Amino acid sequence: MDELLQDAADRAAQYLRNLPERRVAPSDADVAQLAELGGDLPSGPMPDVEILALLDRVGSPATMASAGPRYFGFVTGGALPVTVATNVLAGAWDQNAFSPVASPVGAELERISLGWLVDILELPPESYGALVTGSQQANFCGLAAARHAVLTRSGWDVEERGLNSAPSVRIVAGAEAHATLVRAVSLLGFGRGTIELVEVDDQGRMRADALPPLDDRTVLCIQAGNVNSGAFDPAESLCAAARKANAWVHVDGAFGLWARTAPGRAHLAAGFELADSWAVDAHKWLNTPYDTGVVLLRQPEHLAAAMSLSAAYIPPAGRAPIDYTPEASRRARGIATWAALRSLGRSGVADMVERCCALAARFGARLHDGGYEVLNDVVLNQVLVAFGDDETTSRVIQAVQDDGTCWCGGTEWHGRPAMRISVSSWASTAADIDRSAEAIMRVASAAHRKGPTGRAGN
Numbered sequence: 001m002d003e004l005l006q007d008a009a010d011r012a013a014q015y016l017r018n019l020p021e022r023r024v025a026p027s028d029a030d031v032a033q034l035a036e037l038g039g040d041l042p043s044g045p046m047p048d049v050e051i052l053a054l055l056d057r058v059g060s061p062a063t064m065a066s067a068g069p070r071y072f073g074f075v076t077g078g079a080l081p082v083t084v085a086t087n088v089l090a091g092a093w094d095q096n097a098f099s100p101v102a103s104p105v106g107a108e109l110e111r112i113s114l115g116w117l118v119d120i121l122e123l124p125p126e127s128y129g130a131l132v133t134g135s136q137q138a139n140f141c142g143l144a145a146a147r148h149a150v151l152t153r154s155g156w157d158v159e160e161r162g163l164n165s166a167p168s169v170r171i172v173a174g175a176e177a178h179a180t181l182v183r184a185v186s187l188l189g190f191g192r193g194t195i196e197l198v199e200v201d202d203q204g205r206m207r208a209d210a211l212p213p214l215d216d217r218t219v220l221c222i223q224a225g226n227v228n229s230g231a232f233d234p235a236e237s238l239c240a241a242a243r244k245a246n247a248w249v250h251v252d253g254a255f256g257l258w259a260r261t262a263p264g265r266a267h268l269a270a271g272f273e274l275a276d277s278w279a280v281d282a283h284k285w286l287n288t289p290y291d292t293g294v295v296l297l298r299q300p301e302h303l304a305a306a307m308s309l310s311a312a313y314i315p316p317a318g319r320a321p322i323d324y325t326p327e328a329s330r331r332a333r334g335i336a337t338w339a340a341l342r343s344l345g346r347s348g349v350a351d352m353v354e355r356c357c358a359l360a361a362r363f364g365a366r367l368h369d370g371g372y373e374v375l376n377d378v379v380l381n382q383v384l385v386a387f388g389d390d391e392t393t394s395r396v397i398q399a400v401q402d403d404g405t406c407w408c409g410g411t412e413w414h415g416r417p418a419m420r421i422s423v424s425s426w427a428s429t430a431a432d433i434d435r436s437a438e439a440i441m442r443v444a445s446a447a448h449r450k451g452p453t454g455r456a457g458n
């Protein structure tokens with residue numbers, strides 16, 4: 001075991017050392033090599049050291065260098081070094097964190113982490129919840145709690161009686177609601193086609209003046225951080241309207257809620273503390289390893305009621321994670337979350353958020369100065385760029401990914417293709433931004449020279 005773990009640690013360290021200078025996306029040849037890992041299941045065993053060597057030889061080159069400093073795809077935080085290291089120890093612990101009965105340390109680190117998260121995100125101090133796989137699951141949990149609370153007010157026990165004959169519940173969300181929010185609505189049996197979509201402005205913010213009348217059977221879903229533009233819904237006025245109507249407010253704040261931790265950005269996310277439930281990711285801006293999202297509830301008893309289960313062999317154990325999630329057996333996500341928060345402290349989190357925002361602004365300015373069109377107000381860590389007509393923009397995105405200096409994804413913004421840049425990692429530096437911007441502009445000007453059919457001078 002000692003040799004095996006040493007070998008794994010050596011290979012992991014070597015991988016991370018190479019990461020800043022290798023291609024960000026693997027080459028097609030490296031991906032094709034993965035075939036070596038398949039074939040028929042061998043009839044007999046293979047020695048552990050060989051397993052590790054094979055994975056490293058074939059698997060490592062076929063990774064996306066998303067843990068490195070020039071990956072700007074989706075919204076992706078690189079794992080902080082301390083969390084990579086604690087994951088090694090946590091792997092050895094192999095804890096089942098469904099309950100303190102099964103893992104005292106797993107459950108306690110989750111409880112401590114949730115308290116620190118409530119504190120650093122400046123949410124109501126009585127808030128509590130759980131660590132789940134991501135904001136997809138956190139949106140699901142928040143809305144499940146909302147469903148329970150809103151139907152309980154109507155005298156309906158939804159966990160017992162289901163939705164078939166239940167009083168109707170209204171779901172109101174911005175037209176730019178995240179796809180995972182919409183999926184959570186459908187998983188909870190409301191039907192995504194029933195969502196009352198509220199008009200948004202040019203940055204994707206819900207227009208408070210377009211809000212329909214709310215009532216006490218409404219769940220209003222608002223967003224902290226539009227997944228494209230990084231813009232925030234006007235929480236203060238939306239929450240005030242909801243409070244007046246006794247409606248529930250759920251916040252999808254997967255990355256944007258972290259703005260609350262940085263003094264220079266907190267004003268963007270003002271008012272979100274007035275909501276009833278929040279979804280936020282640790283694997284995005286806190287830079288913990290996958291997979292860790294957080295659901296928090298002002299009144300956690302609604303989540304516990306929505307998730308309740310009982311079995312003779314599961315002893316009650318206070319606030320056990322199994323009572324606050326749809327999960328039973330589960331990883332101890334509290335270990336890396338605790339480690340990230342304990343190592344950064346309040347100021348470290350704020351600095352990381354602020355640094356990413358400043359780097360995003362730098363990225364946007366470089367591309368703007370290079371003559372390209374920045375499509376959003378760069379208020380947070382997200383930048384949207386067009387490189388001319390739609391066809392050229394799409395070609396540039398593909399060419400940037402092929403070039404390998406950095407990796408940026410594509411999206412659609414106001415009906416146009418756009419390159420989407422998200423600066424979310426502790427590892428990215430100003431030099432990485434400049435090097436990436438230069439590579440993008442080199443690729444873009446080549447694309448302009450070549451034109452759509454590869455002819456010069458279009």
Ligand SMILES: *Cc1c(COP(=O)(O)O)cnc(C)c1O
Binds near residue numbers: 178254281
């Ligand atoms: C990333 C994201 C989600 C989904 O989160 P996962 O961690 O992928 O489950 C939901 N909403 C927003 C705004 C996001 O950015």
